[in-house]
Amino acid sequence: MENEYDWRLQSDWYSPTRLHNSPVEYDFPGDRFIPNRSLMNLDQAHTVLTNRSVEKPPTPNFKSTRQKLENLKLDVEGRPFQMLVFRGSPKSSRKINRLVDEMRHSDEEMYTYKPQRRFPKSESRILDAPNIKDDYYLNIMDWGKTNILAIALGTKLYLWNAESHKCELLSEESISEGNYPSSVSWSQDGKIVAAGYKCSRIQLYDAETLKPVRCLNGHKRRVGSMAWNHHILTSGSNDRAIINHDVRARNSITSCVKIHSGEVCGLKWSITGNLLASGGNDNLLYIWDASKMSSIRHLHKFTDHSAAVKALAWCPYKDSVLASGGGTNDGFIKLWNIQKGTCINSIYTKTQICGLQWNRHHKELLSGHGYGTDSTECKNKLCLWKYPSMSKIDESRNLNLRLLHLTQSPDGVTVVSAGADETLRFWEVFGPATNVNNSKVSYLDGLLSFKTLPLR
Numbered sequence: 001m002e003n004e005y006d007w008r009l010q011s012d013w014y015s016p017t018r019l020h021n022s023p024v025e026y027d028f029p030g031d032r033f034i035p036n037r038s039l040m041n042l043d044q045a046h047t048v049l050t051n052r053s054v055e056k057p058p059t060p061n062f063k064s065t066r067q068k069l070e071n072l073k074l075d076v077e078g079r080p081f082q083m084l085v086f087r088g089s090p091k092s093s094r095k096i097n098r099l100v101d102e103m104r105h106s107d108e109e110m111y112t113y114k115p116q117r118r119f120p121k122s123e124s125r126i127l128d129a130p131n132i133k134d135d136y137y138l139n140i141m142d143w144g145k146t147n148i149l150a151i152a153l154g155t156k157l158y159l160w161n162a163e164s165h166k167c168e169l170l171s172e173e174s175i176s177e178g179n180y181p182s183s184v185s186w187s188q189d190g191k192i193v194a195a196g197y198k199c200s201r202i203q204l205y206d207a208e209t210l211k212p213v214r215c216l217n218g219h220k221r222r223v224g225s226m227a228w229n230h231h232i233l234t235s236g237s238n239d240r241a242i243i244n245h246d247v248r249a250r251n252s253i254t255s256c257v258k259i260h261s262g263e264v265c266g267l268k269w270s271i272t273g274n275l276l277a278s279g280g281n282d283n284l285l286y287i288w289d290a291s292k293m294s295s296i297r298h299l300h301k302f303t304d305h306s307a308a309v310k311a312l313a314w315c316p317y318k319d320s321v322l323a324s325g326g327g328t329n330d331g332f333i334k335l336w337n338i339q340k341g342t343c344i345n346s347i348y349t350k351t352q353i354c355g356l357q358w359n360r361h362h363k364e365l366l367s368g369h370g371y372g373t374d375s376t377e378c379k380n381k382l383c384l385w386k387y388p389s390m391s392k393i394d395e396s397r398n399l400n401l402r403l404l405h406l407t408q409s410p411d412g413v414t415v416v417s418a419g420a421d422e423t424l425r426f427w428e429v430f431g432p433a434t435n436v437n438n439s440k441v442s443y444l445d446g447l448l449s450f451k452t453l454p455l456r
Contacts, residue, residue, distance in 0.1 A: 117362065117364070117393050117394070118393075118394050119382070119384055119394035119395055119427075119429060120427055120428055120429055123425045123427055124414065124426045124427065125425075126423055126424070126426070127160070127423065127424040127425075127426075128422065128424075129418060129422050129423055129424050130153060130154075130422050131153045131154030131155075131156075131422070132152075132153050132404070132418060132420075132422050133152075133154070134402075134404065134420040135404075136308070136310065136327065136352065136354060136370065136404065137224050137263055137265040137281065137308070137310065138183060138224055138405075139183045139184065139185070139224060139226070139265075139266075139310075139405065140152035140183060140184050140405065141184060141405045141407050141418050142184050142185050142193075142407055143162075143186070143407045143408060143409055143410065144186035144187075144190040144193065144207070144410070145186065145188065145189060145190030145410050146190035146207065146410075147161065147163055147409065147410055148160065148186075148190070148207065149407075149416065150170070150184045150193050151184070151418070151424065152181035152182075152195070155172055155173040155175055155179070155180045155181075156169060156171070156173075156181075157169075157171045157172075157181045157184065157195055158170060159207070168210060170193070170195075170205055170210055171205070171212070173197070178198070179197055179198050179199045180197065180198050181195045181196070182196055182197060182222045182223055182224050183224050183225055183226045183235075184196075184226075185226040185227060185228055185233075186207075186228070187228050188230060190207065191206070191207055192205065192206065192213070193205050193207055194226055194233055196222070196223025196224065196226050196235060196237075197222065197223060199222070200217070200220055200221055200222060200223060200237065200239075201215055201216070201217055201219075201223075202216040202217075202219075202223055202233070202245070203215055203216075204216070204247065214247065216233070216235075216247075216252050218235075218241075218243045218252075218253050218256065219235065219237040219243065220241075221238035222238050223236070223237050224237065224238060224263060224264070224265050225264055225265055225266055225267040225310075226267065227267040227268055227269050227276070228269070229273045229276075229290070230273065231246060232244050232245065232246060233245045233247055234267055234276060235267075236263075236264025236267050236278060237263070237264060238263040238264075239258075240258055240259075240260045240261065240262065240263065240264065240280070241256055241257070241258045241264070242256070242259075242260075242293075243256045244256075244293055254294075255293040257288070257293060257296055258296075260278065260281075260282050260284060261280070261282040261284075262281030262282035262283075262308070263280060263308075264278055264279075264280050264281075265279060265308055265309070265310045266280070266309055266310040266311065266312045266324075267312070268312040268313065268314060268322075269290075270319055271316060271319055272319055273290065274289065274290050274291075275287060275288065275290065275338060276288040276290060276293070277312050277314070277324070279308070279309030279311075279312055280308065281308040283303070283305050283306055283308060283326070283330070284301065284303060284309065285300075285301075285302040285304075285312075285324055285336075286298045286302075287301075287302075287322075287338055299338070299341075300338065300341045302324075302334075302336065302343075304332070304334060304343060304346075305324065305326040305330045305332065305334070306326065306329055306330045307327030307328055307330035307352075308326070308327040309324055309325070309326055309327075310325070310327070310353075310354065310355075311323075311324065311353045311354060311355050311356040311367070312324055312325075312356065313356040313357060313365070314358075315387075316360050317360075317363065320337055320338050320339045321336065321344070322335070322336045322338055323335055323336075323356050323358070323365055324356075325353025325354075325355075325356050325367060326352075326353060327352050328352040328371045328372070330353075331348055331349050331353070332346055332347065332348055332349070332353075333346070333347045333349060333353060333367055333385070333390070334347075335388070335390070344388070345388060345389075345390050347390045349367070349369060349372075349376075349383070350372055350376045350377075350378065351369040351370065351371065351372030351376050351378045351379050352369060352370035352371045352402065353367055353368070353370075354369065354402065354403050354404055354405065355367070355368040355404075355406030355407075356368075356406070357406050357407070357408050357415055359412070359429075360412035360430070361412060361413070361431065362430070363386065363387040363388075364384055364385060364386060364387060364393065365384075365385045365390075366382060366383070366384055366385075366406070366415060366429060366430070367382070367383045367385065368382055368403035368404075368405075368406045368417055369381050369382070369383065369402070369403060370402030370403055370404070370420075371402055377395070378395070379398070379402075380399045380400060380401060380403065381395050381396050381397070381398055381403075382395065382403070382415075382417060382427065382429070383396075384429065396427070399421065399425070401419055401420040401421040402419065402420050403417050403418070403419050404418050404420060405418040406418075408430065412430055413428060413431035414426055414427065414431070415427050415429050
């Protein structure tokens with residue numbers, strides 16, 4: 001009796017009467033016709049279609065057949081209903097289905113092998129860079145769009161072709177005058193390389209002819225930082241000024257802002273070119289609107305760092321995010337939401353942050369470090385961080401002396417670090433990590449040569 005009662009309850013639940021009177025709302029996610037068999041009176045349909053007289057064979061009667069089909073549209077109480085009906089699925093069940101799909105997806109991810117991102121065990125190549133200036137506030141290395149690396153070594157400026165491995169001397173200053181290149185920056189099209197000097201001038205060179213094409217003035221002290229925004233070259237100096245130069249105009253200076261109370265050692269235009277970030281030796285970070293650079297009205301002023309702000313990098317996949325790094329007495333890597341003007345993450349490395357580079361192929365951030373205490377993990381290393389959690393993925397070995405500068409190749413696979421040990425080290429950290437212990441090394445004639453022996 002108990003089983004019979006349960007069966008009747010279940011039968012009543014799936015009856016057309018119960019479903020027609022049900023207050024459950026349905027949605028229609030598609031246009032395909034899918035019959036809902038729970039709305040069919042299968043017992044009545046089977047009885048009507050199979051009940052035949054045994055005494056005499058049935059005679060075709062189209063009127064009777066039509067009447068039988070009409071009867072199939074009535075429920076047990078004689079009320080009309082559709083035998084085949086598409087009502088979709090209850091809205092409440094859609095949430096359950098989504099949860100099930102998410103569980104299945106997570107299970108697939110759990111059992112799907114994903115190689116863990118690692119830092120390469122060794123450099124892909126090492127170049128000798130004698131006379132490189134061990135000065136944290138300079139920016140003397142940049143890798144251009146045409147795959148040419150510009151590097152200032154002492155009083156000389158060199159161009160090294162990453163494809164042909166050919167090195168050419170671009171300029172040389174007189175040692176007696178005490179002048180030297182203090183910043184280097186490639187134009188976005190890779191046709192012009194700009195060099196800022198200690199004597200306060202900026203020289204533009206044609207990358208193809210290796211000839212100087214223009215000299216820009218306006219600063220009173222050394223030019224330690226520069227950044228291009230199409231035809232606008234922005235420069236920062238030890239005279240605390242930020243100058244925008246329109247390289248197409250005869251009178252190149254379009255605006256001059258003097259708001260930092262220390263040397264402007266970090267400049268970086270956003271990818272869209274509408275925002276400029278400036279960091280100074282006054283521990284301050286400013287955000288500027290490109291259309292309002294003629295005044296000292298800035299968008300944001302961040303005072304969270306407690307040392308010079310040189311390392312700046314805009315996120316390539318979220319243009320409202322900026323990464324900044326502080327000097328020795330600060331040691332923080334901070335992520336900023338420029339739209340809201342807030343700090344969204346902060347990591348304490350206990351070391352000087354000399355450079356930051358975003359990975360364009362994975363959501364990662366690479367940091368180069370310098371001075372720190374002997375027990376500090378990041379001291380004189382490259383560290384790879386996962387974005388946005390900023391959990392450490394891996395790090396390089398200790399490089400003995402501090403890193404000074406970072407830049408990456410045009411394809412976004414290789415990062416080169418310039419160190420106080422007078423070397424340029426190339427790391428294939430942003431592409432597939434190749435754990436090669438003994439990389440193939442050849443020798444170049446001239447100043448920048450591959451090295452396989454221990455450093456001096």
